[in-house]
Amino acid sequence: MKVLLVEDDGPLAQEIAGALRRENFAVDIAADGENGHHLGDTEAYDVAVLDLGLPKMPGAAVLRAWRKSGRQLPVLILTARDGWTEKVDGFKAGADDYLTKPFRIEELIMRLRALVRRAAGYAAPSVTCGPLSLDAPTGVFELDGLPLKLTALEWRVLQCLILRKDVVVDRLELMEKVYEGDAGTDSNSLEVIVARLRRKIGHDLIETVRGRGYRLASGGG
Structure with a gap:
């Protein structure tokens, strides 16, 4: 955010x-x-x-x-x-x-x-995507009911993706929402963050859409 x-x-x-x-x-x-x-x-x-x-x-x-x-x-x-x-x-x-x-x-x-x-269009305080959930008032992510330990950058990426679940989020937009200042940070660093997230939540939840960006798929896993 x-x-x-x-x-x-x-x-x-x-x-x-x-x-x-x-x-x-x-x-x-x-x-x-x-x-x-x-x-x-x-x-x-x-x-x-x-x-x-x-x-x-x-x-x-x-x-x-x-x-x-x-x-x-x-x-x-x-x-x-x-x-x-x-x-x-x-x-x-x-x-x-x-x-x-x-x-x-x-x-x-x-x-x-x-x-x-x-x-983002959510009235309820909790946003879910398959086994993943975000308690919006506290900012806590859970996977299968257990709290996830995330770095600040991982949290920002995952929050952006879950609020747009099943929608492809453009790579540049993700970088703009994750990094302070401009979005001139090397895009490879975003790939590193996504790779770390996949190790924590499972590889099937976050899809790479070539040439565009990433999608958090509610049907994944």
Whole structure:
């Protein structure tokens, strides 16, 4: 799962990013509205956390510009403004959820996971694919009912695949969702991650579609 965090409070941004990375999220940080707008408009993200009170370009203007250009990524507004008017403005601009500072990091993480799950079309908290399951609120993968021990990169790849099960996920899209920054990482490293996952969950679940990418097949195994 890749998150765009647009927050001008440096220490808070680092605190949030650190907590998200410990939960296997990939995080890109933008410190002002202009940079946040550019990243959200040109890069692939699963979800965005957007402050309203940003320098150079207000958060609500960033969000309206994303929606006008057709960007559909879920957006959680994070702000110190707790008035009803500000909340209404945020939702009118296209926000999907709202958190007021101060807040608990744990709640932010749970809300982000829920936004990504719902955006993928899953209402239930658990997503299954054959013997594999993901408990979306906790981020825990299980195989045949037993917890899987995964690295952060393995978790990101598997999460992307299970939320798109039975659909071919393009190799470049996977790389964009797994690695922080741009997707210029050698594609061979993605193959290494997939190979490790196959050793952990079985070789039949993850299919390679030549010239395109990978598919998590619910009929596998």
